[in-house]
Amino acid sequence: MNTTTQKGMFGKEYAWRGIAVLCGLFVIALTLVIGAFLIYKGSDTFLKFGHTLWEFLGSAKWHPVDSAEGGGAAGALIFITGSLVTCGLALLIATPFALGSAIFMTEISARFGEKFYRPVVEIFAGIPSVVYGWVGLTVLVPFIRNVFDRQVGHSILAAGIVLAVMIFPTITSVSADAILAVPDACRKAAYGLGSTRWQTIRHIVIPAAAPGIISGIILGLARAFGEALAVSMVIGQTTALPKSIFSTTKTLTTEIASQMGNAMEGGELKSALWSMALLLFLVSLLFITLIHYFTNKGKAKAEGGKA
């Protein structure tokens, strides 16, 4: 090999590395810029319009005025409650099914699971949320109205179910990967001690895969938390604290999506919406941190470090 081609080779190596580093830095910078921008915009509620953090998080009085004079009320409790309740309900519904499916497609019927079930689940993950919302509106909402004998079928229940269907594939495939990563030697050891299949799954496989399963659940939760479109189609969009799962209400994302177009730039309403966006940003940071925590815990478990 002569020196010119070597030089060319290393030159390319450096060029590629440079591009990769630049892209990485760009993404980091973008995240920081978005964060800074949200803080800048979202802080007006507190600094310019003089609302307290306690009012924003703890009050259900939502009358921000749509002008720069301010003086309204900016309590986002309704939306925070709406988001928490719909997402909680979605998790409650989706997690058992997702875990059951993940166990089924890995431990019970691996061949059918890998060939058929997993591709189907992955297709579900790729369907745009407007489709889920529309199907929910057309099928689920009338169904709830008739079965539970309500005036309207739009409800937290409808939103929870639609979100559950949306996050089910995420939780399923992440959990299935976590279960597949449990070494076969563990299963053999369990069978060798006279465990039944269910005992092996329940006491060995699931605990060993737990950090990965929890990551999947948080990932699903993050998706549910950020979903605006499908939820707004079935939740009934009422500015009131919910009284039961049949109540109509709003979430952080649905309120931002429906109001941001109308609100005046620099007004109190717009600032309050920005504060809600900042809250969403912080919550998603929290989710990511948790996922990292559990992923590392899973690694430590597999390698035998401190776990």
Added chain:
Amino acid sequence: MLKTKFEIEHLNLHYGSFHALKNISMKIPANEITAFIGPSGCGKSTFLKTLNRMNDLEENVTIDGTVRMDEKDIYSEMDAITLRHDVGMVFQQPNPFPKSVYDNVAYGPRIFGIRKKSQLDEIVERSLRQAAIWNELKDRLKKSALGLSGGQQQRLCIARTLAIQPKVILMDEPTSALDPISTSKIEDLAMELKKDYTIIIVTHNMQQAARISDKTAFFLLGEAIEYGKTEDIFARPQDKRTENYITGRFG
């Protein structure tokens, strides 16, 4: 005269169309150490696994012939789960669960329904003592078993097996992944345990077989070529192929 633990008659095993065990018949005595030796791929592990039906977990395995333990046919008169309560197994690679030392040993008793803390404590201590590892581990019972050395892990796996109080312990090359000191600890342990248990050990280390076993079976290409007292097999092998193997002429 020693009691017979296993009586194997005309045992054949196929993996798909591959004939892995060919017409094996032998009687394995209780409270002795029986060693299976032979070049790798000759079917030692396969044969060992027929004794606790671990082969049931694999696909495309067909077995014919009979295997009786204490005069009961383990394939037709017992279910695999109950059988494995009596026939414990230690694997080639130490395979502790990703749990604490305590939970590893308590796993078996717990799935048998023992819940009482005092009773579990007692079983854990007794099993770890039997496996000669209590002194090393008594202060780290709550620590992850994965942080132990390979030799400690393997003795922990033996303790975990002892905790289910089996009658037989199958060991598949239990020291092949270990250093010489850990190896000799496990060999001493096996000799200690044979008072109370029947031990069957697969090894490709002939010195190990000669050191610790009472009976030795030599396998080649799925056949049990020669089986008898260990000192006879090593001093006066009857079959030319056995002689070639133990004198190191092949394998």
